[in-house]
Amino acid sequence: MERTAASSVRIEPWSDSDLWLLRRANAPELMDHLGGPESEEQLMGRHGRYVALSADRTGRGRMFRIALAGEGEAEAVGTIGFWERTWQGREVYETGWAVLAEFQGRGIASAATRAVAEQARAEHKHRYLHAYPSVANGPSNGVCRKAGFTLIGECEVEYPPGNPLLTNDWRLDLHADR
Template sequence: MERTEASSVRIEPWSDSDLELLRRANAPELMNHLGGPESDEQLTGRHSRYVALSADRTGRGRMFRITLPGEAEGVGTIGFWERTWQGQEVYETGWAVLAEFQGRGIASAATAAVAEQARAEHKHRYLHAYPSVENGASNGVCRKAGFSLMGECEVEYPPGHPLLTNDWRLDLHPER
């Protein structure tokens, strides 16, 4: 399959119609670094939170579906949301690209696009990502998108389950 040009990757606000995309992104091979697939009940709750976050205009964050020209359905998910990290309010980002679309630069392009969305909020200075230390592909996305590796850390994901991750940080407003 031909490599996708980064400029053709788009992110579109999450909507009520995106539940099936979330189900497709819940595949075992996409969730193996995140504690495994979620139940349908958990996915429905997550979808409701994504819809609410995307409708919120207070700068708490946004969720998006990743799209490509010529593809009728979304090819992945990405977003950013607020969290407190080491006593500071920051944004966190996370993504999933469906298996059949991986290895084409889609996640890196979508991450750059979501960083621009977070930057446009003018609310928090930093955007963090916390991929598992064992997830080479997601750590590569962070590197390619210009994040700086701050070091290893432990986060709970899913809640109640410790996960050894890398803390990647992108300065949204380096001029400050």
């Protein structure tokens, strides 16, 4: 496969059959900046939330699997989505992603993040899409930069709940000209 796979990236709605992908994305090397892998019970809860969010058509957000189109069936290589949250007194969308280790470094996460921003923009609901990667997660901060987000500054978020995490607040204006 070529060095960059970004041109073949697509996002597909999360479905009940994607639990295996969530389990793969729960690998220690992918969860290192997020407090470590989740238990099976936590994964089942997350999967249920992903399925419900993808079925919701009220603009609260959507979850997707990241897929690489090729000859035949697309290969699932990661997860991405956007969801509502209250940030500094205002309703915004938040995004987050995970690309399986063997597919990293090819521009896949940046392409998927641009695609999910388009999905959030199409909702015509919130002005901003935020991402909060750990300040220590250079690759995810790079994804934000490449996807056109603006660095607002450092902040502390709880993830998982009860665990303070020093992150960067990246923001994308969904109303701005592309």
